Amino acid sequence: MTEPSETSSGYWYGQDDRGIRAVDVLNGLRRYRQSEQAMRRRTRESMRMGETDLLALQYLLRATKGPNPVGPRDLANYLGISSASTTVLIDRLVRSGHLERHPHPTDRRALTLSTTATTDTEVRATLGRMHSRMLAATEELSADEMRAVLKFLESMKEAVEIVDVHEEASGEGAPSRASSNRR
Known part of the structure; x- marks a missing residue:
């Protein structure tokens, strides 16, 4: 079994070999998104908008x-x-x-x-x-x-575009915390 990398927290995911690699990819994607958000903030500040x-x-x-x-x-x-x-x-x-x-x-x-x-x-x-x-x-x-x-990015796009619905005991669906935060 491979040890998790320093950047791999493993939260939400198992710690097997496949899980460690998947978590590393997701953490890499998260770091990219953070860098991109920082770049957008710098751009907005530089253009004053x-x-x-x-x-x-x-x-x-x-x-x-x-x-x-x-x-x-x-x-x-x-x-x-x-x-x-x-x-x-x-x-x-x-x-x-x-x-x-x-x-x-x-x-x-x-x-x-x-x-x-x-x-x-x-x-x-x-x-x-x-x-x-x-x-x-x-x-x-x-x-x-x-x-x-390209295949990975398309799969990730599809994964985040799905709005999850939490089924309550009454049988009526209510938006989950994750989907209600996207509005």
Whole structure:
């Protein structure tokens, strides 16, 4: 039997050989998530904006490169926020010089959104070197390793997207603590 690594607490999981390896992987994933959260916090502080603002800009930087115009409704749907909250968000990003509103090319009642050139430059300056390092780490993997990582990440995504329901003695389900905390 292999000894657990220093980073493997083994909590919730058995201590057999397979369990130790699985726990080490989960702990590695947890450490990555902590580092990513710290990076997001540094990025928000450096750009002087909140999490939703940064998510909106990242979405718009990707989406506006596509063939279809992106409007406030698209942004609201992506972020899962109300139209009123979206309006406040857009107003704030326009005032800060990160976002522009434009008339829709075919619907005179609608608006499209785009990031400013300054925003693109600022995001690239803030995140560009980190993205290059992440790409370099990924490029070191073999094709089989990449397939294994993709399969693992997809399985992890599916595992955390399931909302567990706790069955009470009365037979009625109530959200468990884990699923109710995700709301």
